[in-house]
Amino acid sequence: MSWQQTLEQTVTGLGYDLVDLERSAGGLLRITIDWPWDPAAPQERFVTVEDCETVTRQLQYLLEVENVDYKRLEVGSPGIDRPLRHEVDFIRFAGEVVDINLKEPIGEAAGPGMAANRKKFRGTLERAEDGVTWQVVWSDEPERKPGQRVSKKAKPLPMRALGFTLDEVRDARLAPIVNFKGRDAGKAAPDTQD
Known part of the structure; x- marks a missing residue:
């Protein structure tokens, strides 16, 4: 041993x-x-x-x-950019934003508007519909700044999805996204009545 x-x-x-x-x-x-x-x-x-x-x-x-x-x-400890190495890690962090680096470029399966030599992706980790493979879902739309005006004519860019198996992954990590407003920033504040 x-x-x-x-x-x-x-x-x-x-x-x-x-x-x-x-x-x-x-x-x-x-x-x-x-x-x-x-x-x-x-x-x-x-x-x-x-x-x-x-x-x-x-x-x-x-x-x-x-x-x-x-x-x-x-x-x-693993920190906010925790590596995902095993199937149980992918199951545990399904629904989280991850960074995926593939062993080989996506090649012919790239689809319109996506570079065929791309290996790195950031998006939400999901189990694919077949229940066996995984997918990362993202939009190429830039993140809007607080207070930034959005044209009513602007159409949101479509969501993209890339399916993969764990054998195709060189490395995967949780995306290090920090929210300085605290853990409960997304929840509505309770009503206070006197």
């Missing part, structure tokens, strides 16, 4: 998922952890500093026993 497999077993044994393992030429060993996803859970749990400390302490012992050469160990 390789030290990477032992490391993954250790992280899993502590109750976390190993999201990513990265080893740089400078001796940095970067481990990304997350709580396992439970679709039945009412609220999602987030990785805390204490969780990272727990995993770091355990992995320092493991890496010493396995005689792994590294200069610095870094354990962290």
Whole structure:
């Protein structure tokens, strides 16, 4: 068994998922952890500093026993641009805006108005109608600035969809979209009556 497999077993044994393992030429060993996803859970749990400390302490012992050469160990949470690596990640984040990078350009299936050599897409992740493949749905319409006037004659650009299988994906991530107005910005404010 390789030290990477032992490391993954250790992280899993502590109750976390190993999201990513990265080893740089400078001796940095970067481990990304997350709580396992439970679709039945009412609220999602987030990785805390204490969780990272727990995993770091355990992995320092493991890496010493396995005689792994590294200069610095870094354990962290996936962040807002979390990588999507497995089928369960795609299921978990269906409906979210993602960045998809394909292994090969889309070629002949490009359709009108789309470059045939395009590999990168940003849009909403959805399960395709066949229930097997995935699709990313987007519009090429530029985002409007707050207060910007829109002509009544302007027609919205059509939505586009690109179907793909997980084998065709080089990498996929949640799109790092930040809302500085807070989590409840999209919800209507409750009525206050005195």
